[in-house]
Amino acid sequence: MKRIQSIAAAGVAAFLLWAGAQAAVQARPDIFAREIPIATSPAQERLAALGVNSRGDYLVVWETDAGGGDTDIWGQFIDLTGWRLSQAFPIAATAKPEFAARVAYNPDDNEFLVAYEYAYQDGDHDIRGQRVDGDGPTLIGNALTIGVTTGDERTPDVAYLSATGQYLVAYAMDGDIWARRVARRGHGDGGGDFLGDEFPVASDPLSPESQPAVAAASHENYFLVTYTYTFSQEDDDVLAQRVRGAETSGDQLLGEKITLASSLESEHASALAYSPQARAFITLWQVSIPFSEDVLGRWVDAGDLSSKPFIGDAFDVAADAVTMERWPQVDVDAASGQVVAALASAAAPGDWYRPAIVRLNGDPRGVNPVLVPPRALPERAGHALAPRIKLAAGRTHFFQGYTLQWGTSPEADMDAYLYLTDRWSVTLPMILR
Numbered sequence: 001m002k003r004i005q006s007i008a009a010a011g012v013a014a015f016l017l018w019a020g021a022q023a024a025v026q027a028r029p030d031i032f033a034r035e036i037p038i039a040t041s042p043a044q045e046r047l048a049a050l051g052v053n054s055r056g057d058y059l060v061v062w063e064t065d066a067g068g069g070d071t072d073i074w075g076q077f078i079d080l081t082g083w084r085l086s087q088a089f090p091i092a093a094t095a096k097p098e099f100a101a102r103v104a105y106n107p108d109d110n111e112f113l114v115a116y117e118y119a120y121q122d123g124d125h126d127i128r129g130q131r132v133d134g135d136g137p138t139l140i141g142n143a144l145t146i147g148v149t150t151g152d153e154r155t156p157d158v159a160y161l162s163a164t165g166q167y168l169v170a171y172a173m174d175g176d177i178w179a180r181r182v183a184r185r186g187h188g189d190g191g192g193d194f195l196g197d198e199f200p201v202a203s204d205p206l207s208p209e210s211q212p213a214v215a216a217a218s219h220e221n222y223f224l225v226t227y228t229y230t231f232s233q234e235d236d237d238v239l240a241q242r243v244r245g246a247e248t249s250g251d252q253l254l255g256e257k258i259t260l261a262s263s264l265e266s267e268h269a270s271a272l273a274y275s276p277q278a279r280a281f282i283t284l285w286q287v288s289i290p291f292s293e294d295v296l297g298r299w300v301d302a303g304d305l306s307s308k309p310f311i312g313d314a315f316d317v318a319a320d321a322v323t324m325e326r327w328p329q330v331d332v333d334a335a336s337g338q339v340v341a342a343l344a345s346a347a348a349p350g351d352w353y354r355p356a357i358v359r360l361n362g363d364p365r366g367v368n369p370v371l372v373p374p375r376a377l378p379e380r381a382g383h384a385l386a387p388r389i390k391l392a393a394g395r396t397h398f399f400q401g402y403t404l405q406w407g408t409s410p411e412a413d414m415d416a417y418l419y420l421t422d423r424w425s426v427t428l429p430m431i432l433r
Contacts, residue, residue, distance in 0.1 A: 033377055036082050038062060038401070039074070039416040046403045047388060047416040048073065051103035051112045053134040056080050056392035058399055059112050061091065062416040063099045071097040073116055077136055080397045082420050089137035091130050092116055098128070104158040104167055109184055110134035115146065115156040115169045127153045127171045129182060144193050146180050147171055153178070154210075159223060161216040164246040168214055168223045170201060175208035177201040177227045181247055195247040201225050202241055202257065209239075213272040215281060217302040221245040222254050224281055224300070226270040237262040238270045238285045242305070256307040260298055261314060265289050267296075271328045277337030279303055280364050284317055284328035284341060291349050294319035295328045295341075299364035311364040317341060318358060318374045322348050325374065327386055330360070335394035337362040342389035342400050345376045353383045355402045355419060377419065382406040385414070397422050 039045035044065035051059040061075045072093035077085035091114050092098040100117040112132040119125050127147035131140035146169050147153040156171040167182040181195040188194045202209045202225075211228040223243040228236050238261040242254035260283055261267040269286040281300040286293060295318040299311040318325035324346040332339050339360040344353040359372035385403040392398055400419045405412050 033419040036418040048101040049103040050390035086137040104160040115158040159216040170212040170214045176203040228268040236268040255305040275332045293324040315369040342387040
């Protein structure tokens with residue numbers, strides 16, 4: 001009898017433990033995320049970009065208000081356990097403002113290229129670049145003058161194509177999209193850094209183009225540049241243009257322009273990544289109308305050089321009728337083909353924006369384009385701005401970064417944070433560090 005009673009008691013205890021665990025799980029955030037502060041001084045700091053090397057170590061890049069109207073670009077190396085592999089170090093820190101940095105990794109030379117905006121004077125910004133050793137906080141050579149004219153060059157993006165050993169830096173200049181090729185060190189024209197001069201990618205004289213994003217098709221050996229096309233004052237569209245993978249004395253462009261999103265609504269802020277498994281690009285963009293912000297996506301067949309190389313129709317990535325979703329970013333695991341997107345999400349207009357992730361189907365022809373819908377981290381007393389995401393090939397963990405603006409005032413403090421995230425765990429707690 002005592003044995004039966006003890007078994008029953010043990011069963012009740014086990015059930016209570018299970019029920020308690022279930023309640024705890026239900027109370028937890030629905031994604032695992034370990035917070036890592038990157039730059040949290042009293043100065044204004046904004047996360048700019050993430051890069052990852054062949055070992056899976058990350059270069060985190062942010063901008064810091066240096067005072068007196070000056071802004072500098074800093075970086076730090078960190079591994080996927082959250083261990084800081086280096087001290088913070090300056091990447092671009094002259095007496096003039098540097099900001100809007102983007103990063104591409106070159107596995108052939110184990111180096112990063114950080115492209116950024118340099119404020120030479122009001123109305124005359126330039127695009128510069130800095131090579132960084134892929135193993136640590138060492139700058140390679142001097143700053144590169146990528147786009148330096150009397151025009152106003154802004155908002156660069158950069159990608160590397162290993163098949164041709166070339167970076168492409170795309171940027172906006174005076175309402176057009178331009179680009180320039182940066183070679184592997186010492187492999188450019190005359191043994192220098194560049195291959196050819198700047199050239200136009202999109203230059204419609206009737207409508208401005210802005211906000212370029214660039215990715216490299218590693219199998220098809222070309223670059224794709226997406227950008228915002230302002231059709232009218234409140235009607236932006238998202239277009240794209242292929243750029244040849246290697247410098248040529250003829251036309252630098254490949255094929256016709258592609259219209260990715262063109263409706264009566266405002267489509268802008270495109271994001272772009274290439275899947276070597278799918279041989280396709282995944283493109284995301286933001287759709288904005290009064291009191292509504294959504295994120296949509298579309299697959300582009302990299303092998304189809306026509307003006308309509310789409311695989312299926314555009315689809316909703318984050319389009320809740322009440323929730324506000326903005327600033328999409330996307331990346332593809334080059335080893336597995338898995339696709340993860342990051343964005344900022346507010347539960348309703350007027351609420352704080354929070355970092356969120358979405359798992360997309362890596363098969364462009366799959367029935368369900370979204371495998372796991374947006375999962376947002378807990379709300380904080382501030383807006384999560386400009387999320388960034390970068391996947392380390394073959395790893396289940398990755399870093400999602402963002403800027404946290406503490407409040408709504410234009411003078412509100414801003415800090416840079418990372419979240420170390422596991423793309424498979426959906427019921428583990430957030431751990432603050």
